[in-house]
Amino acid sequence: MKYIEKLRNSGLRPTKQRLQICEVLFDTEKTFHFTINDLANKIKKQLNNKISLATVYNTVHAFEKKGYLKQIPINSNQTYFDTNVSDHHHFYDLKDEKLIDLETSEVGPIKILKQIDGKKIKSVEVLVKLED
Amino acid sequence: MKYIEKLRNSGLRPTKQRLQICEVLFDTEKTFHFTINDLANKIKKQLNNKISLATVYNTVHAFEKKGYLKQIPINSNQTYFDTNVSDHHHFYDLKDEKLIDLETSEVGPIKILKQIDGKKIKSVEVLVKLED
DNA sequence: TTCTAGTTTATAACGATTCTAAAAAAGTGT
DNA sequence: ACACTTTTTTAGAATCGTTATAAACTAGAA
Structure with a gap:
Protein backbone atom coordinates (compact mmCIF):
# COMPACT_ATOMS: atom_id res chain seq x y z
CA MET A 1 0.00 0.00 0.00
CA LYS A 2 1.34 3.36 -1.03
CA TYR A 3 -0.12 5.23 1.94
CA ILE A 4 1.51 3.15 4.66
CA GLU A 5 4.79 4.96 4.28
CA LYS A 6 3.17 8.32 4.06
CA LEU A 7 1.32 7.80 7.31
CA ARG A 8 4.30 6.31 9.13
CA ASN A 9 6.50 9.17 8.05
CA SER A 10 4.14 11.62 9.64
CA GLY A 11 3.87 9.67 12.86
CA LEU A 12 0.41 8.28 12.22
CA ARG A 13 -0.14 4.57 12.54
CA PRO A 14 -1.36 3.12 9.26
CA THR A 15 -4.59 1.66 10.52
CA LYS A 16 -7.20 0.08 8.31
CA GLN A 17 -9.51 3.06 8.70
CA ARG A 18 -6.85 5.64 7.89
CA LEU A 19 -5.74 3.74 4.82
CA GLN A 20 -9.31 3.48 3.60
CA ILE A 21 -9.85 7.17 4.13
CA CYS A 22 -6.63 7.84 2.21
CA GLU A 23 -8.00 5.84 -0.70
CA VAL A 24 -11.21 7.82 -0.80
CA LEU A 25 -9.42 11.13 -0.43
CA PHE A 26 -6.32 10.71 -2.52
CA ASP A 27 -6.92 7.91 -5.07
CA THR A 28 -8.66 10.30 -7.41
CA GLU A 29 -7.74 12.02 -10.62
CA LYS A 30 -8.98 15.37 -9.43
CA THR A 31 -8.87 17.04 -6.06
CA PHE A 32 -12.19 17.87 -4.45
CA HIS A 33 -13.99 19.73 -1.70
CA PHE A 34 -15.96 17.97 1.00
CA THR A 35 -17.60 18.17 4.39
CA ILE A 36 -17.22 15.47 7.02
CA ASN A 37 -20.66 14.26 6.14
CA ASP A 38 -19.86 14.08 2.44
CA LEU A 39 -16.82 12.04 3.27
CA ALA A 40 -18.63 9.65 5.58
CA ASN A 41 -21.19 8.97 2.86
CA LYS A 42 -18.53 8.53 0.23
CA ILE A 43 -16.78 5.99 2.41
CA LYS A 44 -19.97 4.05 2.94
CA LYS A 45 -20.76 3.94 -0.76
CA GLN A 46 -17.30 3.58 -2.22
CA LEU A 47 -15.94 1.07 0.26
CA ASN A 48 -19.22 -0.49 1.31
CA ASN A 49 -17.97 -0.15 4.80
CA LYS A 50 -18.88 2.13 7.65
CA ILE A 51 -16.28 4.00 9.62
CA SER A 52 -17.40 5.61 12.84
CA LEU A 53 -18.13 9.30 12.47
CA ALA A 54 -15.78 10.08 15.35
CA THR A 55 -12.98 8.36 13.46
CA VAL A 56 -13.71 10.35 10.35
CA TYR A 57 -13.49 13.55 12.37
CA ASN A 58 -10.29 12.42 14.07
CA THR A 59 -8.68 11.38 10.83
CA VAL A 60 -9.60 14.47 8.89
CA HIS A 61 -8.22 16.66 11.63
CA ALA A 62 -5.07 14.57 11.87
CA PHE A 63 -4.58 14.82 8.11
CA GLU A 64 -5.19 18.53 8.18
CA LYS A 65 -2.62 19.01 10.91
CA LYS A 66 -0.12 17.07 8.81
CA GLY A 67 -0.88 19.19 5.77
CA TYR A 68 -2.66 16.54 3.70
CA LEU A 69 -5.89 18.51 3.77
CA LYS A 70 -6.83 22.15 3.99
CA GLN A 71 -9.78 23.80 5.60
CA ILE A 72 -11.57 26.27 3.37
CA PRO A 73 -12.46 29.53 5.10
CA ILE A 74 -16.11 30.06 4.36
CA ASN A 75 -19.26 30.67 6.34
CA SER A 76 -21.40 27.61 6.41
CA ASN A 77 -22.89 25.46 9.12
CA GLN A 78 -20.49 22.74 8.06
CA THR A 79 -16.74 22.87 7.71
CA TYR A 80 -15.38 22.42 4.20
CA PHE A 81 -12.12 20.69 3.43
CA ASP A 82 -10.04 20.51 0.29
CA THR A 83 -7.81 17.71 -0.95
CA ASN A 84 -6.00 20.32 -3.01
CA VAL A 85 -3.38 21.54 -0.58
CA MET B 1 -33.47 58.94 17.42
CA LYS B 2 -31.26 58.86 14.38
CA TYR B 3 -31.84 55.18 13.68
CA ILE B 4 -35.62 55.33 13.41
CA GLU B 5 -35.45 56.65 9.88
CA LYS B 6 -32.77 54.23 8.86
CA LEU B 7 -34.80 51.26 10.01
CA ARG B 8 -38.07 52.54 8.51
CA ASN B 9 -36.40 53.15 5.19
CA SER B 10 -35.31 49.56 5.02
CA GLY B 11 -38.71 48.20 5.95
CA LEU B 12 -37.81 47.28 9.50
CA ARG B 13 -40.02 48.54 12.29
CA PRO B 14 -38.01 50.64 14.70
CA THR B 15 -38.64 48.62 17.84
CA LYS B 16 -37.01 49.32 21.18
CA GLN B 17 -34.75 46.30 20.82
CA ARG B 18 -33.60 47.13 17.31
CA LEU B 19 -32.84 50.71 18.26
CA GLN B 20 -30.83 49.55 21.24
CA ILE B 21 -28.89 47.14 19.10
CA CYS B 22 -28.24 49.96 16.64
CA GLU B 23 -26.77 52.02 19.45
CA VAL B 24 -24.40 49.27 20.48
CA LEU B 25 -23.40 48.49 16.92
CA PHE B 26 -23.20 51.88 15.29
CA ASP B 27 -22.74 54.53 18.01
CA THR B 28 -19.02 53.94 18.07
CA GLU B 29 -16.02 55.79 16.78
CA LYS B 30 -14.53 52.69 15.25
CA THR B 31 -16.07 49.73 13.50
CA PHE B 32 -15.57 46.35 15.12
CA HIS B 33 -15.86 42.60 14.75
CA PHE B 34 -18.15 40.51 16.91
CA THR B 35 -19.94 37.23 17.40
CA ILE B 36 -23.57 36.99 18.48
CA ASN B 37 -22.38 36.15 21.95
CA ASP B 38 -20.07 39.14 22.10
CA LEU B 39 -22.95 41.33 21.09
CA ALA B 40 -25.38 39.87 23.62
CA ASN B 41 -22.85 40.52 26.39
CA LYS B 42 -22.14 44.01 25.18
CA ILE B 43 -25.84 44.79 25.22
CA LYS B 44 -26.21 43.50 28.75
CA LYS B 45 -23.28 45.55 30.02
CA GLN B 46 -23.64 48.69 27.97
CA LEU B 47 -27.41 49.03 28.23
CA ASN B 48 -27.92 47.19 31.50
CA ASN B 49 -30.71 45.46 29.77
CA LYS B 50 -31.17 41.97 28.47
CA ILE B 51 -32.47 41.30 24.98
CA SER B 52 -33.50 37.76 24.17
CA LEU B 53 -30.83 35.80 22.34
CA ALA B 54 -33.33 34.93 19.63
CA THR B 55 -33.93 38.61 19.03
CA VAL B 56 -30.23 39.29 18.78
CA TYR B 57 -29.93 36.57 16.15
CA ASN B 58 -32.97 37.83 14.27
CA THR B 59 -31.78 41.41 14.34
CA VAL B 60 -28.24 40.69 13.29
CA HIS B 61 -29.48 38.65 10.37
CA ALA B 62 -32.00 41.30 9.42
CA PHE B 63 -29.27 43.96 9.52
CA GLU B 64 -26.96 41.78 7.50
CA LYS B 65 -29.61 41.27 4.84
CA LYS B 66 -30.07 45.02 4.66
CA GLY B 67 -26.35 45.57 4.31
CA TYR B 68 -25.73 47.17 7.72
CA LEU B 69 -23.50 44.30 8.75
CA LYS B 70 -21.22 41.86 6.98
CA GLN B 71 -20.39 38.29 7.77
CA ILE B 72 -16.70 37.54 7.79
CA PRO B 73 -15.76 34.33 5.99
CA ILE B 74 -13.60 32.45 8.42
CA ASN B 75 -13.57 29.00 9.99
CA SER B 76 -14.59 29.19 13.58
CA ASN B 77 -17.26 27.56 15.67
CA GLN B 78 -18.92 30.96 15.87
CA THR B 79 -19.98 33.32 13.11
CA TYR B 80 -18.15 36.63 13.00
CA PHE B 81 -19.76 39.86 11.89
CA ASP B 82 -18.29 43.22 11.02
CA THR B 83 -19.82 46.65 11.45
CA ASN B 84 -17.44 47.82 8.74
CA VAL B 85 -19.47 47.17 5.61
C1' DT C 1 -59.67 52.27 20.27
C1' DT C 2 -59.47 48.37 17.51
C1' DC C 3 -57.42 45.55 14.26
C1' DT C 4 -53.64 43.29 11.84
C1' DA C 5 -49.20 42.16 10.75
C1' DG C 6 -44.76 42.22 12.48
C1' DT C 7 -41.76 41.47 16.57
C1' DT C 8 -40.09 39.62 20.87
C1' DT C 9 -39.58 36.03 24.03
C1' DA C 10 -38.46 31.72 26.55
C1' DT C 11 -37.81 27.43 25.55
C1' DA C 12 -37.52 23.41 22.73
C1' DA C 13 -35.40 21.39 18.85
C1' DC C 14 -31.71 20.70 15.78
C1' DG C 15 -27.29 19.55 13.95
C1' DA C 16 -22.36 19.76 13.67
C1' DT C 17 -18.68 18.72 16.44
C1' DT C 18 -16.28 17.03 20.55
C1' DC C 19 -15.88 14.10 24.58
C1' DT C 20 -15.85 9.70 27.04
C1' DA C 21 -14.65 5.34 28.45
C1' DA C 22 -14.31 0.82 26.98
C1' DA C 23 -12.89 -2.44 23.34
C1' DA C 24 -9.75 -3.30 19.59
C1' DA C 25 -5.56 -2.97 17.09
C1' DA C 26 -0.72 -1.65 16.37
C1' DG C 27 3.89 -1.61 17.71
C1' DT C 28 7.78 -3.46 20.71
C1' DG C 29 10.38 -6.56 23.17
C1' DT C 30 10.87 -11.32 24.60
C1' DA D 1 3.73 -16.60 19.14
C1' DC D 2 3.08 -14.09 23.45
C1' DA D 3 2.75 -10.43 26.77
C1' DC D 4 2.67 -5.59 27.43
C1' DT D 5 2.12 -0.67 26.33
C1' DT D 6 0.32 2.86 23.61
C1' DT D 7 -2.53 4.45 20.11
C1' DT D 8 -6.77 4.16 17.76
C1' DT D 9 -11.53 3.10 17.05
C1' DT D 10 -16.10 3.07 18.45
C1' DA D 11 -20.97 4.07 19.92
C1' DG D 12 -23.16 6.92 22.35
C1' DA D 13 -23.51 10.91 25.34
C1' DA D 14 -22.56 15.67 25.89
C1' DT D 15 -21.80 20.29 24.20
C1' DC D 16 -22.75 24.40 21.99
C1' DG D 17 -24.04 27.58 18.32
C1' DT D 18 -28.00 28.40 15.86
C1' DT D 19 -32.88 27.96 14.33
C1' DA D 20 -37.77 26.85 15.05
C1' DT D 21 -42.03 27.31 17.74
C1' DA D 22 -45.95 29.23 19.57
C1' DA D 23 -47.70 32.46 22.69
C1' DA D 24 -47.51 37.26 24.34
C1' DC D 25 -46.62 41.81 22.95
C1' DT D 26 -46.16 46.10 20.04
C1' DA D 27 -46.19 49.26 16.13
C1' DG D 28 -48.70 51.34 12.75
C1' DA D 29 -53.00 52.12 10.37
C1' DA D 30 -57.92 52.65 10.06
Whole structure:
Protein backbone atom coordinates (compact mmCIF):
# COMPACT_ATOMS: atom_id res chain seq x y z
CA MET A 1 0.00 0.00 0.00
CA LYS A 2 1.34 3.36 -1.03
CA TYR A 3 -0.12 5.23 1.94
CA ILE A 4 1.51 3.15 4.66
CA GLU A 5 4.79 4.96 4.28
CA LYS A 6 3.17 8.32 4.06
CA LEU A 7 1.32 7.80 7.31
CA ARG A 8 4.30 6.31 9.13
CA ASN A 9 6.50 9.17 8.05
CA SER A 10 4.14 11.62 9.64
CA GLY A 11 3.87 9.67 12.86
CA LEU A 12 0.41 8.28 12.22
CA ARG A 13 -0.14 4.57 12.54
CA PRO A 14 -1.36 3.12 9.26
CA THR A 15 -4.59 1.66 10.52
CA LYS A 16 -7.20 0.08 8.31
CA GLN A 17 -9.51 3.06 8.70
CA ARG A 18 -6.85 5.64 7.89
CA LEU A 19 -5.74 3.74 4.82
CA GLN A 20 -9.31 3.48 3.60
CA ILE A 21 -9.85 7.17 4.13
CA CYS A 22 -6.63 7.84 2.21
CA GLU A 23 -8.00 5.84 -0.70
CA VAL A 24 -11.21 7.82 -0.80
CA LEU A 25 -9.42 11.13 -0.43
CA PHE A 26 -6.32 10.71 -2.52
CA ASP A 27 -6.92 7.91 -5.07
CA THR A 28 -8.66 10.30 -7.41
CA GLU A 29 -7.74 12.02 -10.62
CA LYS A 30 -8.98 15.37 -9.43
CA THR A 31 -8.87 17.04 -6.06
CA PHE A 32 -12.19 17.87 -4.45
CA HIS A 33 -13.99 19.73 -1.70
CA PHE A 34 -15.96 17.97 1.00
CA THR A 35 -17.60 18.17 4.39
CA ILE A 36 -17.22 15.47 7.02
CA ASN A 37 -20.66 14.26 6.14
CA ASP A 38 -19.86 14.08 2.44
CA LEU A 39 -16.82 12.04 3.27
CA ALA A 40 -18.63 9.65 5.58
CA ASN A 41 -21.19 8.97 2.86
CA LYS A 42 -18.53 8.53 0.23
CA ILE A 43 -16.78 5.99 2.41
CA LYS A 44 -19.97 4.05 2.94
CA LYS A 45 -20.76 3.94 -0.76
CA GLN A 46 -17.30 3.58 -2.22
CA LEU A 47 -15.94 1.07 0.26
CA ASN A 48 -19.22 -0.49 1.31
CA ASN A 49 -17.97 -0.15 4.80
CA LYS A 50 -18.88 2.13 7.65
CA ILE A 51 -16.28 4.00 9.62
CA SER A 52 -17.40 5.61 12.84
CA LEU A 53 -18.13 9.30 12.47
CA ALA A 54 -15.78 10.08 15.35
CA THR A 55 -12.98 8.36 13.46
CA VAL A 56 -13.71 10.35 10.35
CA TYR A 57 -13.49 13.55 12.37
CA ASN A 58 -10.29 12.42 14.07
CA THR A 59 -8.68 11.38 10.83
CA VAL A 60 -9.60 14.47 8.89
CA HIS A 61 -8.22 16.66 11.63
CA ALA A 62 -5.07 14.57 11.87
CA PHE A 63 -4.58 14.82 8.11
CA GLU A 64 -5.19 18.53 8.18
CA LYS A 65 -2.62 19.01 10.91
CA LYS A 66 -0.12 17.07 8.81
CA GLY A 67 -0.88 19.19 5.77
CA TYR A 68 -2.66 16.54 3.70
CA LEU A 69 -5.89 18.51 3.77
CA LYS A 70 -6.83 22.15 3.99
CA GLN A 71 -9.78 23.80 5.60
CA ILE A 72 -11.57 26.27 3.37
CA PRO A 73 -12.46 29.53 5.10
CA ILE A 74 -16.11 30.06 4.36
CA ASN A 75 -19.26 30.67 6.34
CA SER A 76 -21.40 27.61 6.41
CA ASN A 77 -22.89 25.46 9.12
CA GLN A 78 -20.49 22.74 8.06
CA THR A 79 -16.74 22.87 7.71
CA TYR A 80 -15.38 22.42 4.20
CA PHE A 81 -12.12 20.69 3.43
CA ASP A 82 -10.04 20.51 0.29
CA THR A 83 -7.81 17.71 -0.95
CA ASN A 84 -6.00 20.32 -3.01
CA VAL A 85 -3.38 21.54 -0.58
CA SER A 86 -1.47 23.73 -3.00
CA ASP A 87 -1.80 27.48 -2.53
CA HIS A 88 -4.97 28.46 -4.29
CA HIS A 89 -8.23 30.31 -3.94
CA HIS A 90 -11.96 29.70 -4.29
CA PHE A 91 -15.10 30.87 -5.94
CA TYR A 92 -18.20 30.35 -3.86
CA ASP A 93 -21.46 30.12 -5.74
CA LEU A 94 -23.93 31.59 -3.28
CA LYS A 95 -26.97 30.15 -5.00
CA ASP A 96 -25.81 26.57 -5.47
CA GLU A 97 -23.59 26.66 -2.38
CA LYS A 98 -20.77 25.19 -4.40
CA LEU A 99 -17.05 25.79 -4.26
CA ILE A 100 -14.87 26.09 -7.35
CA ASP A 101 -11.09 26.21 -7.33
CA LEU A 102 -9.33 29.36 -8.46
CA GLU A 103 -5.65 28.83 -9.04
CA THR A 104 -3.09 31.39 -7.95
CA SER A 105 -2.12 31.74 -11.59
CA GLU A 106 -5.67 32.88 -12.28
CA VAL A 107 -5.39 35.70 -9.77
CA GLY A 108 -2.88 38.45 -10.26
CA PRO A 109 -0.15 38.70 -7.63
CA ILE A 110 -1.47 39.91 -4.29
CA LYS A 111 0.51 42.49 -2.37
CA ILE A 112 -0.17 42.90 1.30
CA LEU A 113 1.01 46.40 2.14
CA LYS A 114 0.20 46.31 5.83
CA GLN A 115 2.33 44.64 8.47
CA ILE A 116 1.35 43.42 11.90
CA ASP A 117 4.06 43.69 14.55
CA GLY A 118 5.55 40.40 15.63
CA LYS A 119 3.48 38.41 13.19
CA LYS A 120 4.25 36.93 9.86
CA ILE A 121 1.97 35.92 7.05
CA LYS A 122 1.16 32.24 6.93
CA SER A 123 -1.26 32.26 4.04
CA VAL A 124 -3.28 34.53 1.79
CA GLU A 125 -6.62 33.18 0.71
CA VAL A 126 -9.12 34.79 -1.62
CA LEU A 127 -12.80 33.99 -1.62
CA VAL A 128 -14.77 35.22 -4.62
CA LYS A 129 -18.50 35.12 -4.07
CA LEU A 130 -20.62 34.53 -7.15
CA GLU A 131 -24.21 35.45 -7.91
CA ASP A 132 -26.36 35.06 -11.03
CA MET B 1 -33.47 58.94 17.42
CA LYS B 2 -31.26 58.86 14.38
CA TYR B 3 -31.84 55.18 13.68
CA ILE B 4 -35.62 55.33 13.41
CA GLU B 5 -35.45 56.65 9.88
CA LYS B 6 -32.77 54.23 8.86
CA LEU B 7 -34.80 51.26 10.01
CA ARG B 8 -38.07 52.54 8.51
CA ASN B 9 -36.40 53.15 5.19
CA SER B 10 -35.31 49.56 5.02
CA GLY B 11 -38.71 48.20 5.95
CA LEU B 12 -37.81 47.28 9.50
CA ARG B 13 -40.02 48.54 12.29
CA PRO B 14 -38.01 50.64 14.70
CA THR B 15 -38.64 48.62 17.84
CA LYS B 16 -37.01 49.32 21.18
CA GLN B 17 -34.75 46.30 20.82
CA ARG B 18 -33.60 47.13 17.31
CA LEU B 19 -32.84 50.71 18.26
CA GLN B 20 -30.83 49.55 21.24
CA ILE B 21 -28.89 47.14 19.10
CA CYS B 22 -28.24 49.96 16.64
CA GLU B 23 -26.77 52.02 19.45
CA VAL B 24 -24.40 49.27 20.48
CA LEU B 25 -23.40 48.49 16.92
CA PHE B 26 -23.20 51.88 15.29
CA ASP B 27 -22.74 54.53 18.01
CA THR B 28 -19.02 53.94 18.07
CA GLU B 29 -16.02 55.79 16.78
CA LYS B 30 -14.53 52.69 15.25
CA THR B 31 -16.07 49.73 13.50
CA PHE B 32 -15.57 46.35 15.12
CA HIS B 33 -15.86 42.60 14.75
CA PHE B 34 -18.15 40.51 16.91
CA THR B 35 -19.94 37.23 17.40
CA ILE B 36 -23.57 36.99 18.48
CA ASN B 37 -22.38 36.15 21.95
CA ASP B 38 -20.07 39.14 22.10
CA LEU B 39 -22.95 41.33 21.09
CA ALA B 40 -25.38 39.87 23.62
CA ASN B 41 -22.85 40.52 26.39
CA LYS B 42 -22.14 44.01 25.18
CA ILE B 43 -25.84 44.79 25.22
CA LYS B 44 -26.21 43.50 28.75
CA LYS B 45 -23.28 45.55 30.02
CA GLN B 46 -23.64 48.69 27.97
CA LEU B 47 -27.41 49.03 28.23
CA ASN B 48 -27.92 47.19 31.50
CA ASN B 49 -30.71 45.46 29.77
CA LYS B 50 -31.17 41.97 28.47
CA ILE B 51 -32.47 41.30 24.98
CA SER B 52 -33.50 37.76 24.17
CA LEU B 53 -30.83 35.80 22.34
CA ALA B 54 -33.33 34.93 19.63
CA THR B 55 -33.93 38.61 19.03
CA VAL B 56 -30.23 39.29 18.78
CA TYR B 57 -29.93 36.57 16.15
CA ASN B 58 -32.97 37.83 14.27
CA THR B 59 -31.78 41.41 14.34
CA VAL B 60 -28.24 40.69 13.29
CA HIS B 61 -29.48 38.65 10.37
CA ALA B 62 -32.00 41.30 9.42
CA PHE B 63 -29.27 43.96 9.52
CA GLU B 64 -26.96 41.78 7.50
CA LYS B 65 -29.61 41.27 4.84
CA LYS B 66 -30.07 45.02 4.66
CA GLY B 67 -26.35 45.57 4.31
CA TYR B 68 -25.73 47.17 7.72
CA LEU B 69 -23.50 44.30 8.75
CA LYS B 70 -21.22 41.86 6.98
CA GLN B 71 -20.39 38.29 7.77
CA ILE B 72 -16.70 37.54 7.79
CA PRO B 73 -15.76 34.33 5.99
CA ILE B 74 -13.60 32.45 8.42
CA ASN B 75 -13.57 29.00 9.99
CA SER B 76 -14.59 29.19 13.58
CA ASN B 77 -17.26 27.56 15.67
CA GLN B 78 -18.92 30.96 15.87
CA THR B 79 -19.98 33.32 13.11
CA TYR B 80 -18.15 36.63 13.00
CA PHE B 81 -19.76 39.86 11.89
CA ASP B 82 -18.29 43.22 11.02
CA THR B 83 -19.82 46.65 11.45
CA ASN B 84 -17.44 47.82 8.74
CA VAL B 85 -19.47 47.17 5.61
CA SER B 86 -17.11 48.84 3.18
CA ASP B 87 -15.17 46.54 0.86
CA HIS B 88 -12.18 45.40 2.81
CA HIS B 89 -10.20 42.38 3.91
CA HIS B 90 -8.94 40.75 7.10
CA PHE B 91 -5.95 39.45 8.89
CA TYR B 92 -6.65 36.52 11.14
CA ASP B 93 -4.26 35.98 14.00
CA LEU B 94 -4.33 32.21 14.43
CA LYS B 95 -2.82 32.27 17.89
CA ASP B 96 -4.96 34.97 19.49
CA GLU B 97 -7.97 34.17 17.30
CA LYS B 98 -8.33 37.85 16.53
CA LEU B 99 -9.41 39.63 13.39
CA ILE B 100 -7.76 42.78 12.10
CA ASP B 101 -9.05 44.92 9.25
CA LEU B 102 -7.03 45.18 6.08
CA GLU B 103 -8.24 47.96 3.83
CA THR B 104 -8.48 47.49 0.09
CA SER B 105 -5.96 50.32 -0.25
CA GLU B 106 -3.52 48.17 1.72
CA VAL B 107 -3.82 45.32 -0.77
CA GLY B 108 -2.73 45.76 -4.34
CA PRO B 109 -5.50 45.51 -6.95
CA ILE B 110 -6.79 41.97 -7.33
CA LYS B 111 -7.42 40.62 -10.78
CA ILE B 112 -9.62 37.59 -11.19
CA LEU B 113 -8.62 36.06 -14.51
CA LYS B 114 -11.09 33.18 -14.47
CA GLN B 115 -14.75 33.48 -15.35
CA ILE B 116 -17.61 31.21 -14.41
CA ASP B 117 -20.37 30.89 -17.02
CA GLY B 118 -23.59 32.60 -16.11
CA LYS B 119 -22.23 33.96 -12.87
CA LYS B 120 -20.92 37.32 -11.90
CA ILE B 121 -18.64 38.35 -9.10
CA LYS B 122 -20.40 39.71 -6.05
CA SER B 123 -17.41 40.22 -3.82
CA VAL B 124 -13.73 39.45 -3.47
CA GLU B 125 -12.51 38.87 0.05
CA VAL B 126 -8.98 38.19 1.20
CA LEU B 127 -8.12 36.43 4.43
CA VAL B 128 -4.51 36.69 5.54
CA LYS B 129 -3.62 34.21 8.26
CA LEU B 130 -0.95 35.30 10.71
CA GLU B 131 1.43 33.28 12.84
CA ASP B 132 4.24 34.29 15.19
C1' DT C 1 -59.67 52.27 20.27
C1' DT C 2 -59.47 48.37 17.51
C1' DC C 3 -57.42 45.55 14.26
C1' DT C 4 -53.64 43.29 11.84
C1' DA C 5 -49.20 42.16 10.75
C1' DG C 6 -44.76 42.22 12.48
C1' DT C 7 -41.76 41.47 16.57
C1' DT C 8 -40.09 39.62 20.87
C1' DT C 9 -39.58 36.03 24.03
C1' DA C 10 -38.46 31.72 26.55
C1' DT C 11 -37.81 27.43 25.55
C1' DA C 12 -37.52 23.41 22.73
C1' DA C 13 -35.40 21.39 18.85
C1' DC C 14 -31.71 20.70 15.78
C1' DG C 15 -27.29 19.55 13.95
C1' DA C 16 -22.36 19.76 13.67
C1' DT C 17 -18.68 18.72 16.44
C1' DT C 18 -16.28 17.03 20.55
C1' DC C 19 -15.88 14.10 24.58
C1' DT C 20 -15.85 9.70 27.04
C1' DA C 21 -14.65 5.34 28.45
C1' DA C 22 -14.31 0.82 26.98
C1' DA C 23 -12.89 -2.44 23.34
C1' DA C 24 -9.75 -3.30 19.59
C1' DA C 25 -5.56 -2.97 17.09
C1' DA C 26 -0.72 -1.65 16.37
C1' DG C 27 3.89 -1.61 17.71
C1' DT C 28 7.78 -3.46 20.71
C1' DG C 29 10.38 -6.56 23.17
C1' DT C 30 10.87 -11.32 24.60
C1' DA D 1 3.73 -16.60 19.14
C1' DC D 2 3.08 -14.09 23.45
C1' DA D 3 2.75 -10.43 26.77
C1' DC D 4 2.67 -5.59 27.43
C1' DT D 5 2.12 -0.67 26.33
C1' DT D 6 0.32 2.86 23.61
C1' DT D 7 -2.53 4.45 20.11
C1' DT D 8 -6.77 4.16 17.76
C1' DT D 9 -11.53 3.10 17.05
C1' DT D 10 -16.10 3.07 18.45
C1' DA D 11 -20.97 4.07 19.92
C1' DG D 12 -23.16 6.92 22.35
C1' DA D 13 -23.51 10.91 25.34
C1' DA D 14 -22.56 15.67 25.89
C1' DT D 15 -21.80 20.29 24.20
C1' DC D 16 -22.75 24.40 21.99
C1' DG D 17 -24.04 27.58 18.32
C1' DT D 18 -28.00 28.40 15.86
C1' DT D 19 -32.88 27.96 14.33
C1' DA D 20 -37.77 26.85 15.05
C1' DT D 21 -42.03 27.31 17.74
C1' DA D 22 -45.95 29.23 19.57
C1' DA D 23 -47.70 32.46 22.69
C1' DA D 24 -47.51 37.26 24.34
C1' DC D 25 -46.62 41.81 22.95
C1' DT D 26 -46.16 46.10 20.04
C1' DA D 27 -46.19 49.26 16.13
C1' DG D 28 -48.70 51.34 12.75
C1' DA D 29 -53.00 52.12 10.37
C1' DA D 30 -57.92 52.65 10.06
